[in-house]
Amino acid sequence: MPRLVGRDADLAEVGALLDEPPRAVLVVGEAGVGKSALAAAALAGRSVRVGGALATLSWMPYLALRRAFPELDEETWGGDVAHVLALLGELLGTVPELPARAATLLVEDAHWADEATLASLEGLVGVVPLLITVRRGHPAAPDVAARLEKAGASRLDLEPLGGDDARRLLDRLRPGLVPAEAADLLARSGGNPLLLEELARDGVSESLTRAVLARCRALPEPALEDLVVLALAGRPLPATELAAIADLRESGIVGVDHDGVASVRHALIAEVVVDLVSEERRRRCHRVLVRLADHPGEAARHLLAVGDREAARGAALAAVDAALTPGERWRHLATAAEASDGDGAVLLRARAAEAACTAGEPGEAARLLDGLEVAGPHGVAVALARATQAFQAGEWDRYLAEVDRGRALAVPGTEGEALVRARQATAALVVRNDPATARRLAGEAVALARQQGLSAAGPRATAAGAQAALGGPGWEAEFAGAIAEARSDGDVYRELNARHNLVFALTAAGRLDRAAEEAATQRARCLELRLLKRARSAEISALVVDCCRGDHDRVLGESARLLAEQLSPGDRCDVQVVRGTALAQLGRVEDALDAAAAIGERASHAADHLAVRVYANAYGGHAEPAREAWSGFAASLGQEDVMVAEVTRAMAWLCHEAGWPLPERPPVTPAGLVAGTGPELDGVAALAAGRPAEAAGLFARARAAHGPRRWEALWCRWAEGEARRLAGDPSASAVLGEAAERAAEHGYAPILARCRRSLRALGERPPVERRRGTADPLTPRERQVVDLVVQGLTDAEIAARLGVARRTVQTQVASARAKLGADSRAHLAALGAGTVAGTGTGTGSEAAPA
Template identity: 30%
Template sequence: MLTGRQQELAVLAELTRPDAPATAVVVHGGRGTGKSALLGAALRRAVGEGGLVLSAMAEPADAHTRSGLVRQLVEQLPSPRAGRPGGLGGPGPAVGEEAHRLIAAAARRAPRTVIGIDDLQWTDAASAAWLETLLRRLDDLPVTVVATHGPGRLPSDEDPVGTLLPLFHRRIRLTPLTDADVARLVHTVLGAGAEDGTGPGPEPAPEFVTACRTATGGNPALLHTLLRSLRSAAVVPDAATAAALDRHVPAGTGRTVHAALRTMGPGVLATAEAAAVLVGPHPPAAELLAFASGIEQQVVEDGLHALTLAGTMVPGEHGSTFSAPLLAAAVAAEVLPSRRQALHSRAARFLIDQGAAWAEVVPHLIGSPIGQDGTAEALLNAADDALEHGENATAVACLRRALREPLREQLRAQVLASLGEAELARCVPTAVHTLRRSLDLATVPGEQAAAARSLAGALFTLDRYPEGLDVLRRAAQRIRHTGPAHALRLEIDLLYGQLGRIHTAAAALPRLRELDPAAAQGSPAERSLAALLSLRCLIDGGGCREDALAHARDALAGGVCPEGDESYVYTAPVLAFSAAGRPDLALAHVNASLEGSRGQAAALRQAYLTTLRAGVNYRLGDVRGCEADARAAIAALRGVGAGPTTSHSVAMLTDALTKQGRLAEAEDLLAEHGLTGTLGQHWANDFTALVRGRLKVARGRVEEGLEDLLRAGERATTRLMSGPAVLPWRSEAALARAALGDTRQAVELAAEEAELARAWGAPEITGNALRVLGLVTPGPDGLVLLREAVALLEPTAARLAHAQALADCGARLRQAGHLDDARAHLRSAVVSARRCGATAVADAAECELRAAGYRPDAPAEEGAQALTPSERRVAALAAEGLTNKEIAARLYVGLRTVEVHLTKAYGKLGIQGRPGLADALAAPGSVRR
């Protein structure tokens, strides 16, 4: 109890030493602050120094016992030579004078007399009068008086101590322990021994220390109680256990606190119980406490005042709160469940009648008894309000509580559907269970369709595609006659899911060919059918590019995640825009949907949209943006319990790392996600196979890489989506064939892709195909194709594809002896590739420049060239307008890391802050001779 009190103890030691002048000191503090321990230590020290020590302790029962404290002191006087004094006489004024004479006589015989009085606030009136006389005569005696004073009588009671306190020369006020004090105490109690019982134990984690101080308010007695309880439970003082401390109430603490509260006057305990139970966003006001507890408001106000004087509660802007959360928890733990529910019920009724915000009402609705009129309706209203304000956790709590009410089956199905949707933002496996229950109970076709689509989408996220397809199939059959439009909507998702799997794609194609936009016009399936038809255009290939764009526009008229119609089918129009040469439109739609969902705590939606944006950035050649979005998507999926084994985001991140030359990191990523062996059927893994093959070729394992590239083509061809607009596997395989010396097959593959690309008609797709065909075609004919590729790609948004074409054309020009032309191409390639973040392409182009007689600038001490990859990623996101907190979440790093990277980036770029950041990052690098 003396931890953190060394300074106060030193003051008392100085005041009680034998040669110190006579004085009086009072130690102020609330309950459990260590007043008694400090007084005891000071008195023991005085005894050790040969002084005469007299001590007395006042108790509440002594307040009405005449001269009780004085008698305690006199009875400790040593026996004189002539025999022990006969003690004090009976009651009367002479008692004080007699006691003063006896103590004065004893004090003159001792080198120093120290009188210690514990809990001065309970002193009886007669003893207080005697003590007042003593304090006024201290100059005549070698006496030091040390008293402790804490919370005691209510203000309405007679307080005989009030005139005493000004007579004390010195005052010591005990404040809460600091983090450093708490850390020492935690280490002493919980970490004093190693596991083998020898040597010092580990230092407590800072988070644990802070949690202990917060839970106890820095009160030593509460802290000792908490730590002893934690020691009994063998708790390790680390960061992982810190979060649970606010729920740990040591055994017996509640009873002890209740006993103390009962001594503080009428209504105090009832007031404290209500305040401890009715915890909400703000401390409960006196009016609320009075209504909920059923006692008069004046009694509640007196009780709050008494609790404040005792240090049990502290006043604040919105009301009084407990000085330590542990106190509140201890008080609440002793309240019977029936009384707790009654308090919450009455509090909810009071707040609703007062028009309070739902956020204030929710804790009391959740704690109310089951079956009361209006509770279910109020909970559902509160859930709607929480979802509207992006408070997903609150909505989930309200909906789960509402399900405990006696609801009609149809309403229960609706509540389960809402709960399942909310749970998707927190834990997808849990949402699957809830959505399945909703589907089982739903009877209305529209609700059945919505529940089935949500359930199937959640199953797809968990890579449980056969289950998801079965859910859609069964639900569509179930409502085919009662809700044909809703059945069609389900069939659209079913067809999209079937097309995404190798074994079911061929069977879905005949029905896909039959679909007519007019069949869904004006129905809930209109936009989703347009989305599916944009995918059909990608499958059909040549001549369908304009139709794909038209369908994509219709499909995304309501956004990528249209309210009430969210579905993975809207991935198709985003892909169609990108594949048809309008990645700018794809990016605009995805960004608009991301902005609209921000703040809604929809983690799964954020993961889906950031994965889509990573794909668009891949098409645009924004390597850094692709990496940042892919990392954010992976982190979001992990956060909701969805393992991204087949997620596009893992493949996107692998590709971005490969283009930056971070090959070992890319391989580790695939291994971490189990993507180094046989890949699942979903078409996301077609792209994974392509990326994996490209990585292996870059690592020099060309034959292994070619196998993956051909396997990607086989997979895509099986689902009749082998065109280069979706997956340019032929061009990648052609490069691998050429690296192995098989020029004939390389040319055949590249030529086939170029033909398909020309038929499709998107300049980006055609330009990339011609670039590869030019690379594998020897002689002047190859150079002609490379020049055509550069010309086609130059006006497009595919900046990395253009940089790669410039680099390849420049290399061929150098080999042909056209050095000036080669240097111009290569210089542009370096600048453009660096802007895209494609380090590997830029480095290769610089090597060609050296071979052409040029050398790049030495690494810049300043400017964008000097930024590390991490600094560039953070700076790029800051340039987009993201806050530091948003950047940290996007990159899955700490806030401090973001701040450090930005500070370094500002210095290297020569700017003072975010203004001008985008221009500084876009400034071209230079290459000199």
């Protein structure tokens, strides 16, 4: 293997990272920068399993792992991620004929990997040595990189060659160039090794496209035909299927591995080849690929390309029947729709859009529905598919409009009427927050579904949610029945929605342990179905439970991880709501307001946006901004009781501290998550009326009723101490001291500030704030870099000290800043030195109440 030019430091770093736990390396770089060459050089002499993702087969579950472990049968890849991980661990660890556990798994182009492969790679970090490459600039690259780094993989950013190294490579490729010509080639290549090599071969081209075109023209006709076949396949093919493979190998465009499998030397070259060929040649080569396809979904794509729409439709529908996951199914349905005409195409596109929503792909669903008219025999189906997409996207107004359009077309006594009634019930519960109407409509929808022989899982779940909101009995059992019916019917979309709504209902009922259990069950079910985007919704539900428990360290850490991934707009807003609430309760006012700004005024989250603004300003003692946000929120009092009670509670305390009239007390249920809010509001009213002894008793009641809600209970403990102080009770000092100690321990800055103020009013010295004993959120390498930042070293100096690329240091500094909540490099240095507090390292700044 020729020695790499200019990659000594990168090569050494990859080798070192593969030899030290967790032995997982992620190489990120632009197309053509040399990721594959670096991986090959780093793995020379090691036992290697080679896999890789492919753009044309990105829908196929576990494709990269299938390629790395071809001896495993199809049944292996039909299991969930845990099943596959167990088999791979057993295979790599116990089968003597195969590489031992020290064998490295190389997965290239992970930006094209399906969700199941990515989840498996996350699980393999720390189990087997891993080397993974990702193309910078691909839309999925940031999400893939963030997930693998979170799992523990070390990231190396591979940059284009510097001037001297690029010149050395050019001298090797074309020795004897005059300086002016060399300078021109170097400038046009930008230090990209692949582009430099192609330009050096041709000498006169101005781009990779022209360089590849020149090389194609030099190929014999049979070799060019085989090259196009290979490029259109988008995957390696047996060399025996390519008659002119010898010419292709001699040209250097195509390589053949030790198993006799041929592939274009770089995916970028294949992309250029496909763009260059004529339509006639493209069709001819697609016909060859129909014969070579070993999966009906792949065959459908090539049949559609040659214009055989009927055969393409049949193959795509066969792929739908064979699909193992909803994510795979919707893509084949979309191909079948594209190959269909008339009403058949309309219905297939609507079905594909519903399946895309099940997979957590509302954007793809919108693309599939674009241009379809809500009319004709499938008008109701189109309207309801549009409603489903709008619901997933959090566009409430459009959801209501699409349901109304479906209602106008639905014929009484038909399947359409039953489906529309179920959506009307959902609208009443979720959008209009009218659980009584929702329960009535859901009951009607269940009856209509039974009459039409349809599944009633959806309206049953809506009825259960409405019953829970009304505080009625039996809702948990009804949720269980709805989930069981949906699962029996194979209706994954409504099964997962019912599970999600059950977690919400349990949380609102204050049953946080059960809610956490159900969120874990929901996530496990999503992973079993390989619906990783839907699994994130379960993770967000668990995050809400953590916030209710007052576990803000976990909330901030997990929310930062989730926000680094590709989330749907609705999921991203949900994360910001939870994060903003936690930040407000920690007294990080500006950060909480940033979260509120990130939520924006999206229709589905308008009240949440205002609520976070109220929390941040109220707990931080900023009276006027809080009142401004409250005035906007007051128009949203039709929202669920939980949110109204929580926001009113925060505002009541602010009004009391500012000497303003208290807000009107909303009706608060005496049970559930807000069971303590009623007596707490009564306590604030008693304080404002000058009855501190009565208030102390109410706050004690409220603290007990808040139960597992640590932040709220501790706030009431301070309030009880403050009321006792005002009543002249000598026990006030002990109560306030205890509250201050616990507030400092958990980093609850607004509570700690109030405890200190109360203790000073008693003439006592507040306790010294203790550093919180949380675990270090940084990886060992990030901690090493932060320690050098503390010493004042620049990125270049740190790179030289550690023997890594400067870009790698910059990435690790950025990651450390995000994890620690550092606003700047100086702030990061202060956090690293322990001179100030930050996320996961201290208590946060003290908020100053009004």
